[in-house]
Amino acid sequence: MGPANRRVREGAVGESIICGYVLPMNTSDPALSAPRAGRRLSYPMFALVVIVYLAIIQLGGLLMKSLTGAEDMLSTRSVFYGMIIPLGAALVFTYGVIAYLGWLRPVLHDDHPTRSWVRIVPIVFVVAIIFGINYSALADKGLLYVLVLLIATQFVGWGEEGVFRGIGVLVLRDHGLTEGRVALWSSIVFGAVHLTNGITHGVSAVPQAIMVSLAGYFFYLTRRVSRGNAINSVLHGLFDFTLISGTMIMADPTFYPGTLLPILLYPVLAIVLVIKRRSIEPATLATS
Template sequence: MRVTPRVWIGLVVFVGYALLVLAVQSSTGIPYTEWGASAGDLFIGAVLSLVIATIVLVPLISWLGWWRPVLHERERSRHRWPIIAPILLAVIAIVGLFSADWGAVSGAFLFAALGLCLVGFTEEAVTRGVLLVALRTRFAEVWVWLISSTLFALMHLLNVVLGQPVPGTLAQVAAAFGTGTVLYILRRTTGSLIPAMILHALWDFNLFVLGNGTPGPAAGLIQALYLPVIVLALISVAWVIRGADERITPGLQPDGLQHRESRTA
């Protein structure tokens, strides 16, 4: 790695990303609650900031030389069954899409909503990518999960600045912690961040599409099944953490891989 991972670097990238997205979204003058009003509002209010963030993140991670640890675990979780939670979340999202009122979704809005899928790349690359790599230089894996998931959730507090009511934002923060745990489990069980990026994009795309028209009755499954999936994730995350040996020792990664911390007898 060109730059040795440090906790402060991960925090700077995290805060910088959050402030960049907030600055761009605030400058558009489109409140968070009106993003779904039209394709133009969705693109200018949300997608534009993600495009700019992507343009910044790709060369930044390349310059750091962190792509390998950002995108890949050294070893997958020994316990694979917790992947049930991410699979169920994906099923819920797909059911939601089948029950969406597609007649109320214009081609332009669909294009803008697909652009919103960039959130899967940007937020995962920052929180369960760069930040996670940085945290692994200092903390045990249980703290890596807890801190990265908590910061991912707290990042959604910025939506208050964009006009979202406080009660709804607090509920979103709580949900984001649970969803973040599901995505962390997916990274650990597959050994790659890419499936988490895809699931994150799918989930957000599903939510915005369902906000149009009158969805079918099956859309209620999202609310009914989401909480049980999150509870399952919060219970099963202990198994993907158990035995994890992803700790990075600064100065001992000549090939960009994560090396086991040296132990003394």
């Protein structure tokens, strides 16, 4: 066997093609060296999971409101019945599906790293959360209300990240999409499902869906740079907590300047990521 043929054969065994790049096989990385364990999920079945998840939240919320008469989030009772119960049920459903598929580890641990500068994404989120929370409004509500709202928004974060950055990302990867397409389509689906808010919010749900798609991309990058689904889930919940504290919990709503910080987060991160878009993947990918 000549040297050229020997190199070809060695390359066939010792290298792996990931997202169009030829990489050295790393046997310590399960995502790159071996097929992932667990069941597989088709696109129609993933769509069914998303529909059931949304149905539990929307129909459960409507049921709780009809039974309790809670039409807003101004009291601990209304948050508990209108958010905790339906969102908690949706969260149990999500992780029940994950457990059934045998995907708990790949959902909670991501084996596709990014360059370290991408940490700016969760850092900017943390800054926006810290300075965007309406602390005075929360203080007026009392400790019990704050704790219940915090739990409810964490249910949102862990549930939606489990469905879209957990199950959704893995489904797209299983179907052979490159990471760029995984990021794109998981974010588009995430935004599109929020169009269901049009049932109660009308056409205002359209710009909201666009913003949510952007947020989905930021949470996807947070998942990858943190190598798991925990940081993005916690930040997602805290981000919603921040928005609610500044816009929805006051009986006589007035403009809260801190609300601008979460809004400014989108264009700031979008500009950074457009400039640095070609240096998100690890250097071994980018230079191949």
